[in-house]
Amino acid sequence: MSPAAMSPAGTSGEMAVPGGDPAQLQTLADQLEVLGKETGNLGASTRQAGTSIPSGADWTGDAADSFSAFADDLGQGAGAAEAPLQQMAAAVRQYAAVLSTAQEKTQTFNSVTQAAQDYSSGSLLGDAEMAGQDAMNALQALQAAGDQAAATVTSAAGGLGELFKPAGPVQTWIDKQAVLSEGYTLVPEEPEWPKGDIPIWEEPEFPKGDIPIWEEPQGPKGDIPIWEEPEFPKGDIPILPEPGEFPGDIPIPPGLLGPLINYESAPSQGTPEEEPPEDEPPLGGIAPPGTTGTGLGFGSDGQPAPADNANNYVRPPVPGDTNYQVFDPNDKGITITDIDSVRSNELVENKSFTGFDTPSQNETWVQNQVVPKLDKYYLARQYLPGYENAPIGINFEQGTNQQLQDAAQQAVASWEQAHPGVQVTIYSGGNS
Amino acid sequence: MGAGFSVRPSGLSAGGQDMGDLQARCQLIAQYVVATLTSMSGSAGHAGLAAALKGAAGRTDTVYTGMWAAYGHTSQSLAASADTYSSADQAIANQIRALIRGGWRGGPQQ
Numbered sequence: 059m060s061p062a063a064m065s066p067a068g069t070s071g072e073m074a075v076p077g078g079d080p081a082q083l084q085t086l087a088d089q090l091e092v093l094g095k096e097t098g099n100l101g102a103s104t105r106q107a108g109t110s111i112p113s114g115a116d117w118t119g120d121a122a123d124s125f126s127a128f129a130d131d132l133g134q135g136a137g138a139a140e141a142p143l144q145q146m147a148a149a150v151r152q153y154a155a156v157l158s159t160a161q162e163k164t165q166t167f168n169s170v171t172q173a174a175q176d177y178s179s180g181s182l183l184g185d186a187e188m189a190g191q192d193a194m195n196a197l198q199a200l201q202a203a204g205d206q207a208a209a210t211v212t213s214a215a216g217g218l219g220e221l222f223k224p225a226g227p228v229q230t231w232i233d234k235q236a237v238l239s240e241g242y243t244l245v246p247e248e249p250e251w252p253k254g255d256i257p258i259w260e261e262p263e264f265p266k267g268d269i270p271i272w273e274e275p276q277g278p279k280g281d282i283p284i285w286e287e288p289e290f291p292k293g294d295i296p297i298l299p300e301p302g303e304f305p306g307d308i309p310i311p312p313g314l315l316g317p318l319i320n321y322e323s324a325p326s327q328g329t330p331e332e333e334p335p336e337d338e339p340p341l342g343g344i345a346p347p348g349t350t351g352t353g354l355g356f357g358s359d360g361q362p363a364p365a366d367n368a369n370n371y372v373r374p375p376v377p378g379d380t381n382y383q384v385f386d387p388n389d390k391g392i393t394i395t396d397i398d399s400v401r402s403n404e405l406v407e408n409k410s411f412t413g414f415d416t417p418s419q420n421e422t423w424v425q426n427q428v429v430p431k432l433d434k435y436y437l438a439r440q441y442l443p444g445y446e447n448a449p450i451g452i453n454f455e456q457g458t459n460q461q462l463q464d465a466a467q468q469a470v471a472s473w474e475q476a477h478p479g480v481q482v483t484i485y486s487g488g489n490s
Numbered sequence: 491m492g493a494g495f496s497v498r499p500s501g502l503s504a505g506g507q508d509m510g511d512l513q514a515r516c517q518l519i520a521q522y523v524v525a526t527l528t529s530m531s532g533s534a535g536h537a538g539l540a541a542a543l544k545g546a547a548g549r550t551d552t553v554y555t556g557m558w559a560a561y562g563h564t565s566q567s568l569a570a571s572a573d574t575y576s577s578a579d580q581a582i583a584n585q586i587r588a589l590i591r592g593g594w595r596g597g598p599q600q
Contacts, residue, residue, distance in 0.1 A: 076535055077536055078533060078535020078536065079535070080534040081533065082529070082533040083530060083533050086526050086529055086530045086533065087530075088524070089526050090523065090526050090527070090530075093519055093522055093523050093526065096515075096519050097519050097523075100512060100515050100519065103512060103515075104512055104561075107505065107508050107509060107512065110505075111501070111504075111505030111509075111568065112505075113507065114496055114498075114501045114504070115497055115499075115500075115501025115502045115504075115505060116496050116498050116501065117496045117498075117501070117502065118495045118496075121571070125564065125567070128560075128563075128564060129509075129564060131565070132557070132560050132561065135557060136516065136557055139553070139554075139557075140544070143523065144525070146543075150530055150539075150543075153536070155538060157535060157536075169491075180491070194570070200536070201536075203536055203537045204534070204536030204538055206534075207538075207539050207542075208536070208538040208539040208542035210544045211539065211542040211545075211546050212545065212546070213544055213547060214546070215542070215546035215549040215550070216549075218546075218549055218550060218553045219549065219553060221553060221557075229561050231510060231558040231560060231563060232559065232560060235556075235559060238555065238556055238559060244517060244520050244521065244524075244534035244551055244554060244555045345533075364512060409530070410502060410507060411503070411507055413500060413505060414500060414501075414504065415498065415500060422506075445525060457502070461491065489519060
């Protein structure tokens with residue numbers, strides 16, 4: 059709002075209240091601050107993994123050193139993203155405070171002016187003039203604060219582009235990834251999928267209801283991708299799930315991953331590297347048009363169909379669903395859990411871990427990775443029509459060693475004792 | 491521990507899973523950051539700031555995508571190495587068993 063657009067103070071005109079939502083901005087700034095800390099934690103965890111993984115595997119030599127250097131560089135880069143995010147949060151928070159004041163001052167002016175008109179004695183004209191001047195000053199301050207915040211945000215965003223050492227292992231690797239250099243992004247604002255590997259966005263055979271979406275699904279809307287409106291409704295600000303709630307396996311876009319770290323020192327008698335399936339969705343179930351089995355979980359006939367990443371805001375689970383998301387019915391910003399596999403009468407959590415060599419390590423792993431999942435599945439069932447009393451399965455996809463099998467059985471038995479009437483089955487390998 | 495190498499493939503496999511978890515966290519952070527910045531842009535009420543926030547959202551998306559891919563790189567590499575070591579270990583063990591069953595034909599003559 060430019061001061062020139064306002065009516066002169068003390069006249070009969072109203073002053074336009076500047077647009078924007080300061081309360082929402084404050085909340086979002088808080089959210090961004092939390093995310094900044096979260097990325098800082100991510101960096102710390104990554105650096106720690108860079109040393110603990112080789113150590114835990116008794117892995118030494120050039121390959122191990124190469125991995126540690128890569129992880130350390132990656133962790134430093136992830137951690138370095140915290141500062142720019144905090145700068146942006148602070149800039150927006152400061153601007154929001156000035157915006158709030160400006161809105162308040164203009165509203166005050168409008169109220170006083172109205173009162174001055176209602177009481178034509180002229181006794182309030184002085185107050186109106188004073189309020190008008192206050193409002194003018196506040197609007198000028200608002201313009202300056204907006205400009206300042208914009209400059210800070212732009213500068214901080216520029217800092218995000220310098221997270222990794224220019225000649226370090228991570229940046230060097232990223233520079234070699236053709237898909238990344240072509241502008242591939244996690245959350246594309248424009249429908250720019252790499253041509254060739256993935257059907258183009260304009261694909262006319264995009265099945266109805268199969269809308270690629272990762273937030274605020276509102277039911278099938280036909281063939282229209284809705285990337286253009288990624289804003290959350292006011293007050294519905296996403297809350298980060300707890301670490302254990304983060305999604306599991308995330309498909310890799312074709313061509314993004316190849317032979318990676320220099321592991322030449324590893325023996326070469328292993329199995330050939332597996333190529334990702336060509337029809338794999340690029341990210342977390344966000345599938346481009348033309349693919350099947352993902353999206354909101356409705357077939358072309360509008361009936362529920364097994365899907366990847368459907369959720370309880372869209373429809374109840376159906377057998378065959380994978381990675382079914384369960385959100386808090388009262389707050390979609392809160393994720394309760396994701397169900398890896400929905401069967402006809404069972405909710406199944408998949409695990410690819412095969413086991414440590416020592417019982418204590420396996421017990422710790424089970425307590426951290428299995429028991430919390432059982433708790434969440436148990437909590438989620440009440441929100442899943444048809445599955446309110448469904449048994450729960452833990453499927454060790456690649457089998458387990460005996461120690462892990464023992465630890466899992468013991469933990470499940472204890473858990474079942476604490477949750478009478480809930481049946482948990484452990485599957486191992488192909489025995490599911 | 492296997493017969494041929496000191497490396498424990500199960501440790502590498504678990505490490506690959508750990509890095510996969512970190513990759514998932516990275517993706518989630520990226521999605522929330524982009525959504526938050528985009529929502530900020532819509533609530534700003536100041537054209538310059540709104541444009542800056544929208545630009546920041548795009549930049550964040552790009553940067554975190556690279557980061558996410560790097561996590562996937564480590565995760566898959568560790569998993570592949572675990573498989574490689576495991577297979578090699580097994581092959582050596584099989585060779586030893588075969589040698590034993592064959593009566594050490596290649597050993598010293600009686």
